[in-house]
Amino acid sequence: MTEGTGSKPDRDAAREIEELRRLLEYHSYRYYVLDAPEIPDSEYDRYFRRLTELEAAYPHLLTPDSPTQRVGGRPAEGFAKSTHLSPLYSLGNVFSVAELQSFHSRIVNMLDIETIEYVVELKIDGLAMNLTYDQGALTRGATRGDGVIGEDVTGNIRTIRSIPLALRQADFPLPDVLEVRGEVFMPRAAFNRLNREREQKGEALFANPRNAAAGSLRQLDPRITAGRTLDFFVHGIGRHDGLTLESYNQGMDVLRQLGFKINPYCRLCRNIQEVIDYCDSWAGKRAELPYDIDGLVIKVNSLDMQAGLGFTAKDPRWAIAFKFAAEQAVTVVEDILIRVGRTGVLTPTALLQPVRLAGSTVSRATLHNADYIAEKDIRIGDTVIIHKAGEIIPEVVSVVASQRTGREKSFEMPKTCPECESPVARLESEAAYKCTNPHCPALLREKLIHFASRDAMDIEGLGPAVINSLADAGLVKDVADFYRLQAPDIARLERLGEKSAQNLLAAIEASKFQGLSRLLFALGIRHVGSKAAAILARHFRTADRLAVAESEELTALDEIGPKIADSILHYFAQPENLELISNLQNLGVDTTETQAAPVAKQILAGKTFVLTGTLPTMTREEAASVIEKLGGKVSASVSKKTDFVLAGEQAGSKLDKARELGVTVIDEGQFLELTAAAE
Numbered sequence: 001m002t003e004g005t006g007s008k009p010d011r012d013a014a015r016e017i018e019e020l021r022r023l024l025e026y027h028s029y030r031y032y033v034l035d036a037p038e039i040p041d042s043e044y045d046r047y048f049r050r051l052t053e054l055e056a057a058y059p060h061l062l063t064p065d066s067p068t069q070r071v072g073g074r075p076a077e078g079f080a081k082s083t084h085l086s087p088l089y090s091l092g093n094v095f096s097v098a099e100l101q102s103f104h105s106r107i108v109n110m111l112d113i114e115t116i117e118y119v120v121e122l123k124i125d126g127l128a129m130n131l132t133y134d135q136g137a138l139t140r141g142a143t144r145g146d147g148v149i150g151e152d153v154t155g156n157i158r159t160i161r162s163i164p165l166a167l168r169q170a171d172f173p174l175p176d177v178l179e180v181r182g183e184v185f186m187p188r189a190a191f192n193r194l195n196r197e198r199e200q201k202g203e204a205l206f207a208n209p210r211n212a213a214a215g216s217l218r219q220l221d222p223r224i225t226a227g228r229t230l231d232f233f234v235h236g237i238g239r240h241d242g243l244t245l246e247s248y249n250q251g252m253d254v255l256r257q258l259g260f261k262i263n264p265y266c267r268l269c270r271n272i273q274e275v276i277d278y279c280d281s282w283a284g285k286r287a288e289l290p291y292d293i294d295g296l297v298i299k300v301n302s303l304d305m306q307a308g309l310g311f312t313a314k315d316p317r318w319a320i321a322f323k324f325a326a327e328q329a330v331t332v333v334e335d336i337l338i339r340v341g342r343t344g345v346l347t348p349t350a351l352l353q354p355v356r357l358a359g360s361t362v363s364r365a366t367l368h369n370a371d372y373i374a375e376k377d378i379r380i381g382d383t384v385i386i387h388k389a390g391e392i393i394p395e396v397v398s399v400v401a402s403q404r405t406g407r408e409k410s411f412e413m414p415k416t417c418p419e420c421e422s423p424v425a426r427l428e429s430e431a432a433y434k435c436t437n438p439h440c441p442a443l444l445r446e447k448l449i450h451f452a453s454r455d456a457m458d459i460e461g462l463g464p465a466v467i468n469s470l471a472d473a474g475l476v477k478d479v480a481d482f483y484r485l486q487a488p489d490i491a492r493l494e495r496l497g498e499k500s501a502q503n504l505l506a507a508i509e510a511s512k513f514q515g516l517s518r519l520l521f522a523l524g525i526r527h528v529g530s531k532a533a534a535i536l537a538r539h540f541r542t543a544d545r546l547a548v549a550e551s552e553e554l555t556a557l558d559e560i561g562p563k564i565a566d567s568i569l570h571y572f573a574q575p576e577n578l579e580l581i582s583n584l585q586n587l588g589v590d591t592t593e594t595q596a597a598p599v600a601k602q603i604l605a606g607k608t609f610v611l612t613g614t615l616p617t618m619t620r621e622e623a624a625s626v627i628e629k630l631g632g633k634v635s636a637s638v639s640k641k642t643d644f645v646l647a648g649e650q651a652g653s654k655l656d657k658a659r660e661l662g663v664t665v666i667d668e669g670q671f672l673e674l675t676a677a678a679e
């Protein structure tokens with residue numbers, strides 16, 4: 001190696017280290033001081049890990065001022081500084097069971113003891129607080145700050161109900177001096193309420209409950225803090241003069257007796273396997289809690305062992321955070337594509353640099369419509385944060401504006417249809433742009449795809465790829481053509497052998513008897529979804545009867561409003577549609593509702609349900625159809641009028657809303673009990 005300049009890998013590493021430190025400093029400042037992070041924690045953690053790796057590989061580049069060597073955060077201006085009696089540390093991270101095992105192995109090696117007892121706690125996503133009690137009275141509350149000096153927020157801390165102002169008398173003498181560590185946090189319902197109020201007042205929204213809690217605690221006027229619902233869970237003891245403790249768990253017991261709130265999910269585990277099992281049991285359960293957690297914390301129980309292990313510059317060696325998989329990710333919008341849907345609506349989709357998110361690789365995200373893009377100001381080339389809406393469909397949460405270079409391109413809806421080049425028009429009072437060509441090939445293709453899809457005629461093997469080749473070969477021009485297909489036609493198509501051709505024909509044949517309800521939905525009449533289709537089929541029984549229905553008869557039906565009625569009248573006023581139906585009938589498609597639904601007792605009449613999350617055995621569609629069969633209604637959003645929220649695994653914001661409004665939440669078991677009465 002040459003003196004002074006260093007080798008190329010060295011210089012590259014030095015440059016990357018410098019860049020990572022700059023990024024980490026910038027985002028720490030936004031997070032700890034401004035309470036306004038721009039990137040998800042997972043992204044911050046990724047930079048942090050990369051820096052840790054580089055510093056391990058190039059130890060001579062490690063400096064004491066590196067973010068990896070210090071507890072993050074620094075006291076904000078405006079508050080008196082407060083020196084902790086004993087320092088507060090941060091926590092190291094692991095992201096997998098394997099890493100957790102190596103944490104355990106390190107401890108086993110250092111202590112030379114085989115079996116270690118651990119305590120596992122929830123990692124509450126709030127901010128650390130150090131409370132000092134002198135002779136039993138709360139004298140100081142201070143934020144963690146840099147771990148040595150924090151901000152004195154005593155006045156604000158006193159407004160939190162779950163923090164005792166004086167220690168309760170117990171059956172042991174009160175400690176002379178006691179430092180209690182814990183997490184101040186904002187329950188999700190309070191966070192949602194606060195952000196709604198701020199939105200109404202036109203104030204900036206908090207990114208998440210953690211930042212809202214931090215912002216609320218850092219108010220110079222305690223009356224403002226008092227108005228924000230903050231809560232507190234204990235997770236540690238600092239100085240404790242006059243108390244003898246042997247284990248962490250015993251310490252928590254002592255604090256409970258002194259009047260503190262201990263999280264009920266704190267668990268004593270006799271060995272590392274029990275720790276792993278308990279961590280596993282939390283996968284997917286976090287949404288059920290009324291507050292946010294970002295992982296679990298594993299701590300060695302024996303205080304002697306803790307002392308033997310000690311601390312690194314930043315973290316205790318006897319504790320680790322087991323972090324959950326990220327629910328958000330950062331990526332780049334490479335392009336914005338337009339898809340023309342069944343009704344001719346142009347839908348923009350973001351083409352993303354592929355990124356891992358909650359267990360899958362994501363390369364597209366829906367952008368909904370032009371308003372959505374304008375509101376979030378999403379440009380081609382932008383760095384964006386994405387998440388999975390309802391755990392399934394990737395969606396853009398926000399743009400990371402600080403990453404803009406100026407080379408990003410604003411997006412505009414095309415003036416002509418990307419499929420047929422006809423003019424595009426924006427519908428009055430709607431967000432949608434539509435292709436004005438009623439014979440747009442995209443329209444036809446999407447109509448065909450919709451007709452065969454699962455919730456419509458459910459024709460197995462007739463997916464988008466096959467339909468595209470059928471349409472390209474000129475074999476199908478409308479949905480009736482599906483029923484005119486012959487085996488040789490299909491077998492001629494690329495990649496479709498004789499056997500699959502026969503299967504496909506059999507599936508098409510079988511679909512003739514799906515019944516009116518599915519057929520009505522499959523025809524793609526504007527505004528007629530599967531629910532309206534079922535109602536219409538139940539009432540009219542045959543397509544011929546429906547075709548001659550008057551407006552009054554339609555709107556007299558529950559849930560058929562004037563918009564749907566007009567659309568049905570319009571549909572059956574078109575000669576080509578009547579001809580299509582008659583063609584379908586001639587080809588043998590059953591246009592009547594054959595299966596007369598058994599009349600169940602309408603025990604849910606007048607009751608409104610909202611469904612959320614994944615139910616253990618039923619699909620949401622099945623649950624909805626049971627509810628409707630028993631006279632109940634299913635609504636998309638929770639309001640005061642909602643009677644029940646039927647919630648499964650990974651229920652999201654609807655569950656929060658229900659809890660906030662005090663709506664009864666039931667699980668699948670309770671739901672089945674409720675409906676059993678109808679039999």
Ligand SMILES: NC(=O)c1ccc[n+]([C@@H]2O[C@H](COP(=O)([O-])OP(=O)(O)OC[C@H]3O[C@@H](n4cnc5c(N)ncnc54)[C@H](O)[C@@H]3O)[C@@H](O)[C@H]2O)c1
Binds near residue numbers: 037041042072183
């Ligand atoms: N998004 C951003 O821009 C940004 C910037 C800086 C930091 N961060 C995030 O902040 C965190 C790093 O900050 P950190 O050093 O405070 O570490 P940390 O928040 O990951 O872990 C340490 C903290 O966990 C808390 N905690 C919650 N429950 C606990 C329990 N049961 N036992 C012990 N402690 C518990 C304590 O407050 C403790 O200080 C990371 O999650 C990081 O992603 C994000």
Ligand SMILES: [Zn+2]
Binds near residue numbers: 419436437
């Ligand atoms: Zn078009």
